[in-house]
Amino acid sequence: MLNKIFIMGRLTRDPELRRTSTGTPVASFSLAVDRDFKDKSTGERTTDFIDVVAWRQTGEFVSRYFTKGRMAVVEGRLQIRDWTDKDGNKRRTAEVVADQVYFGDSKRDGEGGGYSSGYSQGGYSAGGHSAPAAPSGYGAPPADGDQFAELSENDGELPF
Secondary structure: OOOOEEEEEEEOOOOEEEEOOOOOEEEEEEEEEEEEEEOOOOOOEEEEEEEEEEEHHHHHHHHHHOOOOOEEEEEEEEEEEEEEOOOOOEEEEEEEEEEEEEEOOOHHHHHHOOOOOOOOOOEEEOOOOOOOOOOOOOOOOOOOOOOOOOOOOOOOOOOO
């Protein structure tokens, strides 16, 4: 059986970090995700608001580095939960349980609310990846707009 989901959208609020009674961190947040198609009558895209839950180190990472308006890419699984509200009514909730969360924009884009240039700047998973820094050679293009760099030498050797 397969239950794998990838979503990309903007946080609708700052993540809320809580701890279970045993001290396990869990962050909850919501992503605004545009649908791939436009409404025939209005010509506008419909937005879905998807609840996400991130546990342990992933939850701590999200609560530390993501804020309302930042673009996030979430890899995880869909979970359906049944629960009872305070009035005794039975309810059902669908949410994404995040395995990994990545930046979908640069910090500069996130602060300005701009759209991403299409690459991920780093992420964190429960598997133990370190910090949000981008791998060497990745990240925002240079400030002068030049996205290419001249190689200083060519020694004829392949790097592998």
